[in-house]
Amino acid sequence: MNLNRPVSLNMNVRGMGQSATLAIKQMCRALRQEGRHVYDFGLGQSPFPVPHQVVEALRLAASQKDYLPVEGLPELREAIASFHRTKDQLDIDPHNVLVGPGSKELMFLVQLVYYGEIVLRSPCWVSYMPQSRILGRRISLTHTRYEEGWKITAEQLLRALEIASDNSRPRLIVFNYPSNPTGHTYTADELKELAEVARRFEAIVLSDEIYGQLHHKGEHISIARFYPERTIVSSGLSKWCGAGGWRLGTFAFPKDLEWLKESIAAVASETYTSVCTPVQYAAVCAFRGGSEIEHYLCHVRRLLAALARRCVESLNGVGVRVHLPAGAFYLFLDFTPLADRLARRGIDSGQSMCDALLAEAGVAILPGVAFSRSRSELTARLSYVDFDGDTALAASESIPLDQPLPEEIISARCVNVLDGVKRIAQWVS
């Protein structure tokens, strides 16, 4: 160890490595270059292609080169407002929509400009906590349990907010559902109760609904319906539209939070300036949607739901605890029932479990600690996306949507996912 390395770094970032999901992607790439077969269940990237009309829209916009307004292309902001109107029954003024280079960047900026406590539940998405840490923000973290389906209950939220001496503290509560990493969602009643608690404390809600369109039954409900006056709804192209690498995220603000939107736009104008112009033109096509995109979404949902069922059955069969997800493409695995067996193999933490799985079975999953669980907990996130979305989609399209997807299609098109899950099952047995 060289203690004399002459660095001068902000203490909030010192020692910080790259985001766990990106780091595991690079590790898988390196192992593959060594010729090893890797089941890559680490990164949460949609396996499906960007709908062809959206790709075509990007081609058509390729020569667009002007800087666009910080908040986004006006037509795009209108399309996004109308998307939320149609999909979520929300009344969003296009003027209150903000487009950013990924919703992750917008989440960072909201934490930068807002002065208040950030209220999170764990397991939570990998980047919320590091973002707060970079900015030196105060965090309130509530741990949820397998038994409650990893959901935060209204009672738990109340306990997190009630501080006798300072109930009026400014707070930003982050929700994320369908959830990364657990795939859970909330019922309308649960959302109403959570909204009621938030309202009592006049907290701001940031609802990360980027997987909303990947609810496996197409039945996503936004919490903004029950708390419209102070909820920011976050979405983007990365998940339902398969365009993670394009980097376009969206925030829809209520009228009452215009001051927050304006402040984020001011900082954006001094940092990323505006989102890539050709991508914004293409995104208009994506957010306007239409029957072809709806069709695409229905096939994507049917495939994800069917594949999840197969994985969950297989894992439950060997004693790994995991819920059937309601949306997105993640399973949150809990190996606690197998703790004794794993302890005999020297495994005493989520990280050592994932390291052994990768080394011994070639399966890459991310330990719970990356999602703000404790180090010792034997949990991990599995992204069941290691298959060719193009051919899977084509196979699904041969079966009418009103029929169930034949098991053979999953068996034939998602071999790597099923094999990888089998390897986990063998590895624990």
Place this chain on the structure above:
Amino acid sequence: MNLNRPVSLNMNVRGMGQSATLAIKQMCRALRQEGRHVYDFGLGQSPFPVPHQVVEALRLAASQKDYLPVEGLPELREAIASFHRTKDQLDIDPHNVLVGPGSKELMFLVQLVYYGEIVLRSPCWVSYMPQSRILGRRISLTHTRYEEGWKITAEQLLRALEIASDNSRPRLIVFNYPSNPTGHTYTADELKELAEVARRFEAIVLSDEIYGQLHHKGEHISIARFYPERTIVSSGLSKWCGAGGWRLGTFAFPKDLEWLKESIAAVASETYTSVCTPVQYAAVCAFRGGSEIEHYLCHVRRLLAALARRCVESLNGVGVRVHLPAGAFYLFLDFTPLADRLARRGIDSGQSMCDALLAEAGVAILPGVAFSRSRSELTARLSYVDFDGDTALAASESIPLDQPLPEEIISARCVNVLDGVKRIAQWVS
């Protein structure tokens, strides 16, 4: 004034508006929508098209959708390193290149992760100071003078760094040349002297050379040649490649500053994630360059130099002080010799001067205060880019590069710029 607006904002951003350059663009747009003719010399956007082979490369990459590594596409990082090798005679390891969504974002992140004082000269680019303010960084600002061509001298830099009680303070010195807003550059001897001062204090240099390829004679010299061990060179597609709206900037680090690069990449992985994938593929084509792109650059330079000459002559003729720029597409106007005349019209600050110019003559320029000059100073930046770059380029291409550009081409193709400058001249007379 409503003092009761219930906002909770970080004090570093409270009251901050959008970047001056973006704000004026939106103001011009609004005036035009009212049917007024506006000479838009506010925003610094290249008027030239993106070279057609680069646009074609974007079209070909439109279906690329994967997240790329935080640091950038490996082929692109190689192309950037090789660009600096060829253009600047710098020995950059591709591994030490970082690609970001605009160099502005990378500049923000370097200030976020680095713990030290930021050393600036004024007039300086609009965003350096607001970025430091957002992050609560300590700034050292040195005002330069018209008489020195707005350059900072080695002696001035020495005075800025010499603090008897704390000479070893960690510092990041920002250079920017060809300069926005003044168009000046430095000679090799001046750069050697400045580098020598920086070396004495072991300061880090951030050299913003985004206009390097727009040196009007194609003779840009990087300060990194004289201080390779601690200079970061910043560039991007926005200016020389005309692709401002695409949002791609680059940082090239020396080996000794790998720790800084790694820390920026770690924060990037928690914020913008990576740069738009199709744009990165297209950028490979731009940075690899070739004879067609060189040809394009030669025409762009010849046009900008010829147009600058015409504007400067016209303005000097009515007593406005302005130097002939060495590069980029800006003139920094100093109306001080006309102060008495302006005072009689009630003008006593750069802002009131620019407001009157826009209202009375329809010309939009940005006051010196946006570039960290004093409020009272009668200076302003004029971006001479309000013309159609496509047709100007086509006209220039009809004249061999070894011949001077006929004045008629400028007169015919840059009418709006010449007219706007004439209006300024009439307005002050």
